[in-house]
Every structure is written in C-alpha cells, then in structure tokens.
Amino acid sequence: MAKCLPEVLLELARADERICGVSCDCWGFLAPLAHEFPLRAIEVGIAEQNLIGVGAGLAVRGKIPFVIGMNPFVTMRCFEQIRTDLGYGSRNVKVIGGYGSGVSFAGWGCTHHAMEEIALMRLIPTMTVMMPADAFEAERAVRAAAAINGPCYLSNAGGELPLGIPEDQRSFGMGKAALLRAGDDVTIFACGAATAEALRGADLLAERGVASRVYSMHTVKPLDTEAVLKAAQETRLILTIEEHTTIGGLGGAVAETLAESATGTPLRRLGLQDTFACMVGGYGDMKARFGITAEAIVDAVLNEKP
C-alpha cells in the first residue's frame, strides 16, 4: 500500500536533516513532520510568493525544502519566484502542488483549475516536472524528487484513483515512462489523474479489437522521448490525455518530440482544447464535456482521420 505524502516526507526528513517543509495554508501535509521536528516545518499562510522565496532562502542555506500549496495558485501566483528564485538559481527546492491538480476541483470553478500547471513549470530551465498517476507513483516521485539536486515541481495528482494494477507489476523511474499496458496498434500517453481514463479507454478499445499501449508519463520533464519515438515507429497512432490545456502540457511536449522526428505518425491530443472548463457540475461531468475520458479516447481512435 502506497504511503501518503506527509508520511513519506517525515520518513525522508528522518533520514536527511536537510529536508524541511514549508506550507502555504496546507499544514496537513506537514503535520507529521511538525510533530517530530517542529523547527523544520514552517507555515507562511496564504502567500505563495513568500512560500517560494522562503523555500529559495532555505536552499541558499543548504536545506532541501518541500514547499506546498494548491496547484493552481502555487504555479501561477508565484510563477516569477519559481522561475527566477528557484529555476535560475537551480535551487534544491521541491514545489508540491498539494491539492487541485488539473480540473479535479471541477464545478468549484475555473479559479481552482490547474489547467496550465505542466506548461508553466516545464517552461523553466532546470525544472523537473512530475505528474504521478496515483498514490503508487506519487510516493515514488516524492522520494525521487528528494534524491535529485535541483528544483522540481510535483503535482500530487490523481492520488486517490487506483489504476487497478498490482504493485508488484509496476515500476517507477524518474524520466522513464511507465508501461502500464502492452499493445501494438495505438499508444496512449497519459499523466496525472487522466491515466486512469487512459487504461479504461484501452479496455474499451480492446473490446473493438484495437490493442493499446498505455504509458504513464509521470515525468513530463525531462520527457522520455525514447518511449515516444518507439511508439511512433511501432504503433499507427499516438494519443495524449491530460487534465490540462493541450497547449504546452503533455500533449505539447509529445508534439514537439514528434514534430522533430521523421516518423510522420499522427497525434491526437486530448485535454482542454484552448478553453476554460466553465460549467457547474461534477468532476465526471466536466471530464465528459471537455473530452478527457475513456470514451473520448475511443472516439479519437475510431474516427481517426488519415
């Protein structure tokens, strides 16, 4: 059973005294750490710019801070602090999007959708960007983030949705796409919570005789271009699916790789098509309306344009 982020953080902190946490009104993530190491858990209140600056300062002092806020706010409000104070300095700070990856806040409104988190974070040189698919990957991503020296954005994405694959049949390596299903007709690259939709889409396609290869592209930067190019050579169509605008996110990253290759393999990017997800309704309703579902995958494959 995967451990939750606060437990992992405490475990890491026990093993390395440089590890500490800074919370932007997300104290729940630091509670176990604070209980055992009160000086190493810091609350800054609702203040994302200060959150990142404080993290940068801790790194200047040689600490390894995990700074935690809500995905839409911790990637946008303080973008310049992340870019300049973390990226330019190549500071050893791990930015954690703790709540609200993608459109998981659904009907709570567009202010709370992190539909640009990947695009913004991958723009920044030196940043590693991780969008784990579920708790299994999230735990490993947190450990991997702590082990590298440099800034990292990690979305606590997808977390609760189990992928239905036994842990002993899974693997995780930073920068290495995780193969969740083998198949040679089409390839689906997914990240974050959309990965569960990708697997369900593969099931629906299998009923129609289409064999899908499904990857969790949990590390969007650096992208596993090898997996993308291999898929382009071995399967006839590539799809990406993400709870994100298709501009600049996983779909954008895969498109960049394919465009510079000579494979000519077609690509379909599922996600928000340059639109805000403006509606009131549930999470499933929203994903259905904006085409971020297994059914949208099936539709994209069966109505494939030449």
Add this chain to the structure above:
Amino acid sequence: MPTDRQTLTADLSEIARRIRVWVVRIAGMSDCHTGGSLSIAEILAGLYFHTMRVDPADPAWPGRDYLILSKGHCVPGLDAALALRGYFAPEHLVTHLELDSIISGHACARITPGIDVSTGSLGHGLSIGVGIALGVRMDAADNRVFVILGDGELQEGSNWEAAMSASHHKLESLVAIIDRNRYQTGPTEEMMSLEPLAAKWAAFGWSVRTIDGNDTAAVIDALDALPFEPGRPSAIIAETVKGKGVSLSTNQHMNRFDEAQLKQALQELGEPV
C-alpha cells in the same frame, strides 16, 4: 566619541567614498544604475567592513553573514564593495556589461563571487532572507541576514507577505535596510506614497529605526545596536540621497558619463583625475 570610534567612522567614510569612485568609473565605461548605488555606499561600507562576518577567500563559508541586495539593479555599488573587500580584483568592475564579464547588470549569484542571491526583479529578496534566517535557526547557528531594499520596491506587495512572516516567526537575525532615497523613475511619494513608512514596518511587527543613511556614524550606531529588540526582526529606514556625492547623479536612476562628466564626478568625490 572615543578616538577609535572616530577612526572607524573616518575609515568607513573613506571606503564609502571609494565605492562611489568605482560606481562613477563604471558609469564612465557603460550605462550604470548610479543613483541607487551611490545612495547606499555608507550602508555597504558599514556592512562589509564593520558588521558582517564574511570570508572573501571562501565566499560559501557556512559561518558567513548573508547580504541580499533586493534592489538588484544597484549591483554596481555592491560589486564595488565586494571588490574592495577582496572578493575579486577591482579592475573587473569596469568590465561591467562586457562579454563574459563577472560584473553583470543585475546582481547575479551565478556570475559574481560573493553574491549569494540573484536579484533584479523587485520584491523577491526579503522572502529569501526570511528563508535563510529560518534555515539558520534550524541549524541553531548565529549567522545574520541583511536585506537591502529600495523604497520604491516596497510598492511590490510580496514584500509585505515577507514582512508579515518574518515577525510571525520572530526572526531576530533578519535585518531589512530600506534605502529611502525617495526616487524611483520619479518622486516616490508622488507616484505611490509609502508614508507613514516606519509605522507600516512597526505595524508588521518589526522593530524600526530611522537614520540618516549617508551619515557613517549613524549607520554604524544602528548596525551596532542590532537586533533592536529581542524576538523581532529589525528594520533600518535609511534616509538617503539618490546619487549622493555626485551632482550629475542626483535623483538619477541611470547615468552614462562622457569624459568631461566622469572627470567632474571624480573631482566631486575628491578623487585625483
């Protein structure tokens, strides 16, 4: 005033003068943020030659005190102080903006020895100072953290997030020095007023002193009195003149001196031409 205090004041005033001379020389070679570099000369002299614990031979020494120049465009003044303190040869200073120079247009930790934090976009430095001070506390160490801010810079709201958190966390080792030169691209109080400035810092939980920031003795007295109160961060509002000591730079943001202007500026600073 005891004699040693008089000597110290005279010595630091001379260092401030030499910082200004180098800033002016830089402006003789290239565009240069003169005004805000000249206004903080006494502060830089006091910090680097009296107050701060540093080792120019080992800029990353963990025992060092930290300085963040949050108003990063005034790096010519900081670079001059670092050179005079021995971080690098002063001759580098007049390579400002040249290809592959170690003297960059804004404070750059990746390029210039002795600079811990890259700055230039205003409103970033104080938060970073808060982080360093928290890290020092985790180490149970006694390093101090100084952040020099422009007064116009305080119009950026991020500073007040940082100010709030510094007092909340009782960061006694943190010192904000506000270069109150009252000019940004125009007069600060006309563009977006800051007054009552001392009351604002006090309301945010800081212990505040307002001094004449171009009076070496006043600067030393303030630095020697730190922290002003136990359990609180300290703010020094340094009333200064933008472009102090050089008439051509008075209330100017930038200068590029021709030969005659350079000569005049150096003469005003009492430097043989």
